[in-house]
Amino acid sequence: MKCACPECKNDIDMSKYPKAAVSHVIECNTCGILLEITKIENGNVETEIVDEGK
Numbered sequence: 001m002k003c004a005c006p007e008c009k010n011d012i013d014m015s016k017y018p019k020a021a022v023s024h025v026i027e028c029n030t031c032g033i034l035l036e037i038t039k040i041e042n043g044n045v046e047t048e049i050v051d052e053g054k
C-alpha cells in the first residue's frame with residue numbers, strides 16, 4: 001500500500017501498518033502527524049488529518 005502524507009507530502013511507510021483499514025489512525029513517520037484512513041483503493045491509501053482539538 002502507498003500513502004502520501006497530506007501535511008508534509010512524504011510517503012508514509014505503510015509496512016508498519018499491515019492491517020491498515022478505513023477509520024484506522026496512522027502516524028506520519030516524517031512529520032509525526034496523526035492521520036485517519038478514509039479510503040483504500042487500488043493500493044492507494046487516502047487519509048485526513050486527525051484534529052485532536054489542540
Ligand SMILES: [Zn+2]
Nearest residue numbers: 005008028031
Ligand atoms: Zn507528514
